[in-house]
Amino acid sequence: MTAPRLSIEELSAISLRDGDRPILRRVALSVGTGEVHGLVGESGAGKSTIAKAILGIIPSQVKVTGGRIGFEGRDLLSLSAAELRAVLGRDIALVPQDPSTALNPSRRIDAQMTDGLRLKRGLAMKEARLRARALLEEVQIRDPDRVLVSYPHQLSGGMRQRVLIAAAFGLEPKLVIADEPTTALDVTVQKQILRLIRSLQERHGTSVLFVSHDLGVVAKICDRVTVLYMGKVVEQGATVEVLAAPRHAYTKALLAANPRYDRPDTGLEPTPPELIAALRAEIAAFDANAGTGPRDG
Amino acid sequence: MADDLLVARGLVVSYGRHAGPAVLHGVDIHVGKGETVGIVGESGSGKTTLGRALLGLVKPATGSVVFDGNDITTLDERARRPLRRRMQMIFQDPMSSLNPRHTIGRILTEPVLLHGVARDRQTALALVYGVLDRVGLSRETVDRYSYELSGGQRQRVGIARAVVLRPDFVLADEIVSGLDVSTQAQVLRLLKELTGEMHLALAFISHDLSVVRSICQRVVVMREGRVVEEGPCERVFAAPQAAYTRMLIDAIPLPTVDPGWLTRGASVEATTTA
DSSP states (O other), X not given: OOOOSEEEEEEEEEEXXXXXXXXXXXXXXXEOTTOEEEEEOOTTSSHHHHHHHHHTOOOTTEEEEEEEEEETTEEGGGSOHHHHHHHBTTTEEEEOSOHHHHSOTTSOXXXXXXXXXXXXXXXXXXXHHHHHHHHHHHTTOXXXXXXXXXXGGGSOHHHHHHHHHHHHHHTOOSEEEEESTTTTSOHHHHHHXXXXXXXXXXXXXXXXXXXXXXXXXXXXXXXXXXXXXXXXXXXXXXXHHHHHSOOSHHHXXXXXXXXXXXXXXXXXXXXXXXXXXXXXXXXXXXXXXXXXXXXXX | OTTEEEXXXXXXXXXXXXXXSEEEEEEEEEEETTOEEEEEOOTTXXXXXXXXHHTTSSOOSEEEEEETTXXXXXXXXXXXXXXXXXXXXXXXXXXXXSOTTSBHHHHHHXXXXXXXXXXXXXXXXXXXXXXXXXXXXXXXXXXXXXXXXXXXXXXXXXXXXXXXXXXXXXXXXXXXXXXXXHHHHHHHHHHHHXXXXXXXXXXXXXXXXXXXXHHOSEEEEXXXXXXXXXXXXXXXXXXXXXXXXXXXXXXXXXXXXXXXXXXXXXXXXXXXXX
């Protein structure tokens, strides 16, 4: 295997507002070239914190206490704001969760799409507009000319997400962070969007870090998956292996809690209290160890 | 049909003063005593409006909603009041449906007194304690405020508020959509147990067909204000009759690796979705 596109090593973070509570515990994960990597876990597991750390938008109450985020031979955590700005949008792009808040409601789609193409790709306005139109066609928008002159509120949620995907992939980034990109969408639209992300990613060889709470979605689009619990990686591997033969009890519990339309009486198994107690103990032992023990890796 | 508790016929609902385009175009639905019926559909299908009409919260332009022999669309406010206790609702977002300035104790005891389920505060509180025990919340919860609780705990309060009145029918509108799967499983299991224990009829509105499969006996599939399919979950999920139901089911990602899934059905969607 060639060197991974993104290589997160021993990433740790604490919440300053909450008594320095650890929120990431030496997270290690790598995303290979052309790989879609799922980052799954329940709320509070630290999925979004990892995505934000990559994008340099860690909230002020969170402090990264260790580790590195390796991308193209550099540690993103050590870059200056200007250096990071040169990387973001150009080499790393984001597909956000909520397409209704990610677009500026008072600007037309063409203005918002050409911004990135002009600033990050150096295109002239006229070229940028042609490119934006081509990009909308690439995400299977049938009437790109109408969409270009539309305001976000004139488009459906699925259309807005297509626009955002076009904008993200249009900059030909090496890595796309997709943060729950289909959570706000209807299930039939979700399928179309997943199909679109996968086909664009395959066509351009883009690496994708796909943040999701939904194991079903991850099963359909991710090559590999990392399962997080309380900021700690509990399981990692090829999606097919993790889902068919999960090794960690937490992954098994997540799968057991997932309702399935093809079987009766599923989705009624909450995480057993004994397992939660065991997980908490595992985390406490890890913290005690991490605080005093030698740093490995 | 003798055991039907709630029967709606030919419901037409439109919003706005001058009866704009209809949101429901003649919907028929029935819920039996003690039966759990799922109402599924995508955004804009009219499922929430149907739920509101079933409770008498919106007045249909035409059609009837008969609850235990009474057509609630024709009853005046006074006549409807005794039925209110028997028809309860659990809301999607407990954060915005629980008054943040009232303690949980007040939120739960007030309706009990108001509907005359208990005559005095002490009896009401005893009932509330019983329900809190049943939904898995500690009795100290009565002194807490909604914002001090987790999402799962808040949704238990929402359930407690509905069932403490000993209703015959409960409408639940997207009540697990904001929850993690393990919390969702707790809430679904609780609801399933309660409907059994209390012989409660439940209309369970959801965009998530898998969740509906897990707790409902029957399912009603809606699209653009019409029922496109209806039947026992076992039959509908195994052999859907309507092309739209088939497409909805095929769009649900199961947690199994299936390389052909993403591209399957692409041509069907192009013709079926607007």
